[in-house]
Amino acid sequence: xxxxxxxxxxxxxxxxxxxxxxxxxxxxxxxxxxxxxxxxxxxxxxxxxxxxxxxxxxxxxxxxxxxxxxxxxxxxxxxxxxxxxxxxxxxxxxxxxxxxxxxxxxxxxxxxxxx
Amino acid sequence: xxxxxxxxxxxxxxxxxxxxxxxxxxxxxxxxxxxxxxxxxxxxxxxxxxxxxxxxxxxxxxxxxxxxxxxxxxxxxxxxxxxxxxxxxxxxxxxxxxxxxxxxxxxxxxxxx
Numbered sequence: 001x002x003x004x005x006x007x008x009x010x011x012x013x014x015x016x017x018x019x020x021x022x023x024x025x026x027x028x029x030x031x032x033x034x035x036x037x038x039x040x041x042x043x044x045x046x047x048x049x050x051x052x053x054x055x056x057x058x059x060x061x062x063x064x065x066x067x068x069x070x071x072x073x074x075x076x077x078x079x080x081x082x083x084x085x086x087x088x089x090x091x092x093x094x095x096x097x098x099x100x101x102x103x104x105x106x107x108x109x110x111x112x113x114x115x
Numbered sequence: 116x117x118x119x120x121x122x123x124x125x126x127x128x129x130x131x132x133x134x135x136x137x138x139x140x141x142x143x144x145x146x147x148x149x150x151x152x153x154x155x156x157x158x159x160x161x162x163x164x165x166x167x168x169x170x171x172x173x174x175x176x177x178x179x180x181x182x183x184x185x186x187x188x189x190x191x192x193x194x195x196x197x198x199x200x201x202x203x204x205x206x207x208x209x210x211x212x213x214x215x216x217x218x219x220x221x222x223x224x225x226x227x228x
Contacts, residue, residue, distance in 0.1 A: 009155070032214065044158075044205060044219040090157060094214065102173070103148075103217055105157035 002027040004093050006106035013081055014114045021076040021109050023091030032094040033074040034103070035065055039087045047089070050074065061085070083115045118142065119220035121206050126225045128200075136191045136223045138206030147189035148207040148217060151175060158205060164189055165212050193225060200227045 007022035025031065035047040048059025055067040065076045074091060091106040119140045128134045140147065146165045150158040160173030164183040178197025183189050189208075193200045205222045209215040 004157075034216070036219075043221040046216060046218065049216055092158075102160060105150075105159075107155055107157040 144208035
């Protein structure tokens, strides 16, 4: 079965530190890739997505992610985090295989940014 | 104001009772979805519907039922057969079917006492 792995359950950073959240998936075919964010008390929001083209994708609030097909990875990055980035981040992969079009989520990474 | 609404935000039910969660969207999206979110588990797909009067089981459909009588509405019933119903339930929709970007509602937190 396809799966999505997020390497860190909880990341704690100080403001202005750089962020990289890992995401790897197991499906070998064509995929669409997503990062969603869930701020405390708010609904799940789309941060960025990759469907095709430039593997370096820029999203909202200064976030970016790089699709590395050979590594089955789609890591999320931000050069300098802010306290307002405190949230839970979910990587999700949509495959075109057996479970066609199913969006498979990772278990999430909680980010806590200390002011 | 376009979007996805879910009601209620919090819901409490006694064990053994069925309960229906509401999901409405005014985005004119074709496809709608129900997910369950548990702490440390990410989101898991319960049911999805790509068109009115049609829906398919997701990965964890047992103990749940849905209907899609109108394009804008996709209610989820949590039945007494669901062994562990206490969870956060998220509804989503996408414009052109399952290969399109999904957008999420605010969720309903169900607690079964």
